[in-house]
Amino acid sequence: MERDMFQERPEDDDAAFFCSDYRKTSETSPYGEVTSSFAGLKGDSGCYEVIPIRCGLYLTVGRFCASRPLVLDFEIAGAPIDFEYWLSGSGECRLQGLGPSPSVLQSGAGAMNASYAPDTSGRCMSVGDADICIVGLSVDPVLLYTLAGDDAAGFPHRLRPTSEGRVRDKFTLKGSLCPAMQSACHQILTCPFTGGCRDLFLESKALELLSLQVNALSSSPDASGRGLTRRDTDRIHDARDCLISDLKHPPTIAMLARQTGINETKLKAGFRSVYGTTIFDYLRRHKMEVARIWLEEGGKNVSEAAYDVGYANVSHFIRAYRTVFGVNPGDYVRRNRLVMS
Numbered sequence: 001m002e003r004d005m006f007q008e009r010p011e012d013d014d015a016a017f018f019c020s021d022y023r024k025t026s027e028t029s030p031y032g033e034v035t036s037s038f039a040g041l042k043g044d045s046g047c048y049e050v051i052p053i054r055c056g057l058y059l060t061v062g063r064f065c066a067s068r069p070l071v072l073d074f075e076i077a078g079a080p081i082d083f084e085y086w087l088s089g090s091g092e093c094r095l096q097g098l099g100p101s102p103s104v105l106q107s108g109a110g111a112m113n114a115s116y117a118p119d120t121s122g123r124c125m126s127v128g129d130a131d132i133c134i135v136g137l138s139v140d141p142v143l144l145y146t147l148a149g150d151d152a153a154g155f156p157h158r159l160r161p162t163s164e165g166r167v168r169d170k171f172t173l174k175g176s177l178c179p180a181m182q183s184a185c186h187q188i189l190t191c192p193f194t195g196g197c198r199d200l201f202l203e204s205k206a207l208e209l210l211s212l213q214v215n216a217l218s219s220s221p222d223a224s225g226r227g228l229t230r231r232d233t234d235r236i237h238d239a240r241d242c243l244i245s246d247l248k249h250p251p252t253i254a255m256l257a258r259q260t261g262i263n264e265t266k267l268k269a270g271f272r273s274v275y276g277t278t279i280f281d282y283l284r285r286h287k288m289e290v291a292r293i294w295l296e297e298g299g300k301n302v303s304e305a306a307y308d309v310g311y312a313n314v315s316h317f318i319r320a321y322r323t324v325f326g327v328n329p330g331d332y333v334r335r336n337r338l339v340m341s
Contacts, residue, residue: 014071015123016040018048021077022118022138031056031140032078042068046132053206056080056140061189063133064089070126079118080138081159083213085177085185086111089132095122098170105172110240112181112216114159114173116141135185137210147210154218175216176237178276179285184209186289190296216276228270235260236270243279244286248310253279288324291317295333302329 020036038048046064053059058080064070066089090108097120107113109130126132145152156173177185188205191198228236239260242251256279257264271279287309294300300308306317321329 015073016071018072018074019076020074020079022080022140023078029055031143032080034058034080034138046070050138051202053203056143057206057210058138059188059202059206060136060138061134062136064126064131066126066129066131070124070132072124073122074124075121076117077119079116079120080140081144082113082115082117083137083139084111084113084115085135085181085209086113087133087135087177087182087185087189089130089134090127091124091132092127093122093124095120097121098172103172110177112175112177112213114175114217115171117170117172120170133189135188135209137206137213139210144210144214148214148218151214151218156217159217176240176274178212178216179282179289181209181212181216183285183289183292184212186293228273232262232266232270233274235262236267236274239267239271239279240275240282243283247287247290248308250283250310284320285324287311288321291321291329292325292332295329302333305329
């Protein structure tokens with residue numbers, strides 16, 4: 001792959017550099033292998049890890065510190081299908097090779113990006129003053145469609161395969177993280193195990209995340225024909241932001257509809273299409289995720305966590321927590337302490 005766009009970089013250019021390739025290295029395996037290198041990150045400005053899960057499936061974790069703004073040049077030769085889950089921070093990517101003209105892609109906390117981008121290059125830059133944390137999955141197209149089975153028939157058109165099981169063209173898709181995806185990503189980042197137990201744990205979470213992704217893709221508006229306009233989607237994202245802005249006093253659906261300028265029926269149907277769940281379930285899951293992080297970090301006890309996510313009755317909070325995670329919050333705290341000790 002040519003590096004023309006980088007040959008004219010000034011000598012004092014402070015950009016880091018990432019290159020990646022994906023291709024078959026064995027005649028006995030139907031899947032390829034990811035090879036990558038990351039250079040130029042200074043000091044404690046960030047880290048990037050590629051974790052093999054199984055043949056054709058990789059987990060990636062990228063963390064970059066806001067105190068050192070990220071400027072990253074990259075080149076991608078061969079590529080699998082990549083999914084990015086933005087947990088914090090925001091950034092902008094200028095991409096060449098995706099189409100006849102350069103593309104500008106923007107991402108931020110709560111975003112899910114899917115792409116198939118072989119033979120591309122560009123520059124990514126952090127935006128704002130928040131640390132960037134991204135969990136990712138890289139999956140061979142053949143493996144994705146094999147694992148998805150019949151659900152693959154509901155994938156968006158740009159993701160559907162040729163008769164050989166490969167995607168037709170390069171593409172990017174943008175979506176949103178549902179609470180269950182956020183939970184899986186958070187558990188990946190806070191894996192308490194080492195050695196073989198860590199490998200098993202990360203494999204289970206990577207497959208869980210992939211199953212949630214397959215479900216989201218197969219029920220997406222583009223796949224089902226119930227498309228939303230760009231303006232509708234933006235309003236639904238605004239509604240989600242309003243919904244979780246004050247966990248003690250969240251707005252009603254009627255209030256959300258008035259605040260975002262979309263009628264209640266369309267808001268409820270659109271929210272389910274975009275986030276894969278109802279407004280009520282999304283809010284409850286988000287509250288429990290926030291509470292779980294507080295309990296894990298030891299910053300609040302069960303009663304304090306319950307109150308701060310909007311539960312005046314602790315027993316109601318415990319019931320909701322058990323519904324979401326399958327365990328009482330007090331038991332979860334005790335187990336977490338044992339694992340970490």
